[in-house]
Amino acid sequence: MTTTNPAPAEFASLSPRTGAELARYPVHDGEQVRAAVRDAGEAAAWWDGLGFAGRRTRLGAWKKVLVAQLDRVARVVADETGKPFDDARLEVVLAIDHLDWASSHAEKVLKRRSVSPGMLMGNQAASVGYRPLGVVGVIGPWNYPIFTPMGSIVYALAAGNTVVFKPSELTPGVGHELARTLAEAVPEVGRYPLLTVLTGFGPTGAELCRAPGIGKIAFTGSAATGRRVMSACAENLVPVLMECGGKDPLIVDGDADLDAAADAAVWGGMSNAGQTCVGVERVYVVESVAGRFLEKVRETASRLQVGGAAHEGDLGPMTMPAQTDVVRRHVVDALERGGRAVVGGAESVPAEGGGISPVVLTDVPEDSVAVTEETFGPLVVINRVPDADEAVRRANATGYGLGATVFSAKRGAELAQQLRCGMVSINGVISFAGIPALPFGGVGESGFGRIHGAEGLREFARTQSIARQRFALPIAVTSFRRTARGMSTLLGLVRTRHGR
Structure with missing residues (x-):
């Protein structure tokens, strides 16, 4: 009798626009995860041994391949997420810029430096250095499947680590594109796996958290999933970097440029179908300019078109159909509790998945779920406040603390420093994410740790102090x-x- 081994489990990547199957990928099990981490650990010794200059050369080559194949990579992003092609291209551009910054600044940030030993220990030479962790596990999201994980991947690589990457099950092809382009740029990748991609669902990610040899896990996703990741990592005391959700506010002061503020509110709230962790979800506008501001937002948001199978539109469909239920619940609750629709309404949210037309609500109670919970869809709540100080108070009245935006001619910096969050844009929106030197991360329910910038490089290294007599x-x-x-x-x- 002949027996055959069962075929490995697979899953399909589907187009959010058409529902068509894009490709199939394996569901990696625990044994495969552990083998990948083990191989990455062996490669880490070679990668560390190259030094900053050797790594910079190879990461520079990867950058050139990504530039040359930008449209090809962006097409995979657009196909898997449903976002407009130009939005996908912008995402790849930002990732390339961060790759360049991390590789060119790693030596300056992480090289060993002397520090003063002080008077009592004046006979010592003291120094601080930053050594690689070894293997870094990255668990990525589906909303920005290249830009967000690359904020961990390239900084970890520049710091001397190898990476095992588990992309979202909704965007596995993007992970494979990253690994493919790196392999084209760095000939040694065939022997030394610098970036290994594992595909699957939650259990695959859990196995990565528990795998012997993992030096750190960088996670992006919801706070609820983040808690499960932390629990799995705690079994082996694996440190974690958590980039979770947000309920980001935009404050419009009485002296703000209303045209610019309205444009920022609509772009920040509606781009990528509102599926942006640092996107605008709440707007607090000073009463004296609220009427004019609301009208400008209405004019801009009402012109936006949702794309489908036949055309791209200004925003695409929901990448994860189940998120539609969350948006519908938030809109209905807000309207039932006295909120008023400025653009769209409950009818903007389809019964099953697909695209959601922009929704702008006002006069929504502050304890409504549309104000207290992350929506992650094209819904913006705009509430009036007597002054900017009250706007700050309401902006801070949440467990989240990721990003924020302030529009004010005179008080921008003052108001920004009063906000309990990791990043603030003044008279612009989400601009901090595009500046590689600025650290990115949150507080509270939005997580902890930082990607990007010097802090992001040090996040993927262990500090080592040396005193030499x-x-x-x-x-x-x-x-x-x-x-x-x-x-x-x-x-x-x-x-x-x-x-x-």
């Missing part, structure tokens, strides 16, 4: 040869130096 002190202090006279001399020095 240059000569022996005439007074033995850290020794059993210490004498009463020596201790008296030491105390005299301390009283002279610090007791004044």
Whole structure:
């Protein structure tokens, strides 16, 4: 009798626009995950040994391949997410810019540096360095499937680590495009896996968190899923970087440029079908300009078209159909509790998946779920406030703390510093995400840790302090040869130096 092994489990990547199957991918199991981490660990020693210059050269080559194949990569992003092609291209452009910054600044940020040993330890040479963690696991999202995970991947690689990447099950093809382009740029990848892609669902990600040899997990997703990731990582004390959701506010002061503020509110709230963790979900506008601001938002938002199978439109369909139910619940609850529709309404949300037309609501109670919970769809709530200080108070009245936006001619910096969040844009929207030198991350329910910038490079390294004795002190202090006279001399020095 002949027996055959069962075919490995697979799943299909589907187009949000048409429902058509794009490709099929394997569901990697625990054994495959552990093997991938083990191989990545062996490659990490070679990658670290190249030094900053060797890594910079190879990451620079990857950048050139991504530039040359930008449209090809962006097409996979657009096909899997449903977003307009130009939005996908913008996402790839931003990822390329971060790749360039991380590779060119890693040495400056992470090289060993001398620090002062202080008066009491003046015989020591003291230094601080940053060593790679080894293998970094990255669990990526589906809404920005290249830009967001690359904020961890390229900074981890630049810091000397190898990466095992588990993309969302909704966008696995994007992960394979990243691995393919890196392999084209770096010939040694065939022998040394710098970026390994694992596909599957939650259990595959959980196996990655628990795999022996993982130095850190960088996660992007909901706070609820983030808690499960942290629980799995806790089993082996694996450190985590958590980039979770947001309920980001936009404040419009009385002296704001209303045209620019309205444009920012609509773009920040509706682009990518509202599926942006740092997108605008709440707007607090000062009463004196609220009427004019609302009219400008209405004019802009009402012109937007949702794309489908036949045309791209200004925004695409929901990438994850189940998210439609969340948006519908938020809209209905807000309207039932006295909110008023400025653009769209409950009829804008289809019964089953697909595209959601822009919805703008006003006069929504602050305890409505449309104000308190992350919507992650093309819904913006605009509420009036007596002044900008009240706007700040309401903006901070949430467990989330990711990004924020302030439009004000005179008080922008002052108001920004009062906001409890990780990033703020003044007189612009989401601009902080496009600046590679700025760290990106949140507080509270929005997570902890930072990607991007110098902080992002150090996030994927372990700090190592070294003290080297240059000569022996005439007074033995850290020794059993210490004498009463020596201790008296030491105390005299301390009283002279610090007791004044």
